[in-house]
Amino acid sequence: MKKNLTILLFLLGLLKISAQSFEGEIIYQLNYKSKVPSISDEQFNEMMGTTQNYFIKEGNYKALIDGTGMEWQLYINAENKLYNKLADSNMAYWIDASKEGNTIQEVLINKKALKILGYECDEVIFVCKNGNEKYYFNSELSIDISLFENHALGHWFDYLKISGALPMMAYIETPECIIKSTAVKIDPKKLNSDIFKIPEGVMTEKSPY
Template sequence: MKKSLFTLLFVLISLFTFAQSFEGKIIYQLTYKSKMPSVTDAQFSSMMGNTQNYYIKGGDYKSETNGSFILSQLYINKDNKLYNKFSNSGALLWNDGAVNPDSVISSALNKGVIVNLGHKCDELVLTCKSGLQKYYFTSKLPADSKLYVNHRFGNWYAFLSKANAIPLKMTIDNANFYMEAIATDIKPMKLDAALFTLPAGVETKKSPY
């Protein structure tokens, strides 16, 4: 599989992140459609998983999937690094949150486009170098974009700086795949800070992706 595809998959899980205003767990249902002759829809779903659980506290977050390739991601705000667990690596592979392989060309905001989990959501459309990203959000679930001002990876701050809210739905459309993520449950709860720390003695390496 091409290095660029690994990078896109890697960026993808970083897009499901939230800011200080919400603390708790969010569950997303994911679907994929492949645009690559050598990779089927089922293979994308197997690698990435069809369910992702997100745990957010302050400026830190952690995601876990039921995928066979990308297993989890931990963002530590004070380091501005994303630590990723892949099934083929014993070490956690990290990316600098300030480095973004993508860029936003233009954006458009549309009011009251969908309803999800009882919330009427606005739509933010980001036309990017990599393709099209759409986010659906409500001001009733605010997020503090200032916590993520240095999180350029995955165009995350580009979204938060305009929405200041948690996305309840997102789509990614690029040359390799189309992905749709829909929040199916939001559980506000107090989380232990230890959840957002690196395991003792774990090996970390700079990601090649």
């Protein structure tokens, strides 16, 4: 009886661990393929950055980007807004994350499509009106998707409903370029909530786009 109780407690412990939402940092390698004749791939990569340090905690996320044009993105869950900070401006422009204009026309799912960082990843493909999207995921990066149920922007909640996890790789096609994002390091750790606040001195304004 004591042995059975020990096994039960162990299994419950595993269940609790697996149910936890990922908190920590993921480093993504970025690559841009230009679709604009006047802008080269190299110019896109320099402007938008080739490394992204992505932090996530309790429904908030922030991405630090090493581009000459883009500095960071910040999603504040309580506001359901995504802030974009350009490198040459003291203004962070926000977008209402409840809105998404690119309609999904078809969803395709492929099991065990490829390995990333040693993890078997499933693939989900969104065939969209204005460019397709592909995501590759593993439960290693599972999160509480209920925290993002109002985050329609970028088809984020549509993706999370299928995967339940952060992507390890993504291909996003826009009218201007194709973006490839690949996880190169995963670092689960406790984060200070202050990282998800607008830095002092930075002004905010609704994006005109």
